[in-house]
Amino acid sequence: MQNFKDLKVWDKAHQLTLSVYKISARFPKEEIYSLTNQLRRAAASIPANIAEGCGKNSQADLANFLNISLGSANETEYFLILSKDLDYLTEDEFTILSNSINEVKAMLINLISRVRAPKPIT
Numbered sequence: 001m002q003n004f005k006d007l008k009v010w011d012k013a014h015q016l017t018l019s020v021y022k023i024s025a026r027f028p029k030e031e032i033y034s035l036t037n038q039l040r041r042a043a044a045s046i047p048a049n050i051a052e053g054c055g056k057n058s059q060a061d062l063a064n065f066l067n068i069s070l071g072s073a074n075e076t077e078y079f080l081i082l083s084k085d086l087d088y089l090t091e092d093e094f095t096i097l098s099n100s101i102n103e104v105k106a107m108l109i110n111l112i113s114r115v116r117a118p119k120p121i122t
Helices: 008-024 035-054 059-085 091-116
Strands: none
Touching: 008 035, 008 059, 008 091, 035 059, 059 091
């Protein structure tokens, strides 16, 4: 068990979620119960699953929640692409958010591989 707030990937995912909430506030009102809600939920699920995994007692459980977080990151990436294609995001906004989500995904993949790595017997 570890403090999720100490993980750089959690902080990066949390900052991404805050950005998604701010930018999606401008989306058309008819999207509030569809794309806006789905994008926000997917983004918030990334740091939430990191936090939940850190509260578990085993490395296997932590790896499982990190994997769920990675799935949410992929879902968020798709919703960002859809938002851009619907002209709800500018090209610059999309680029910034896309770079951020890709960084989070890379960090998660790295952390998952470290958590799943066999521990040497001492």
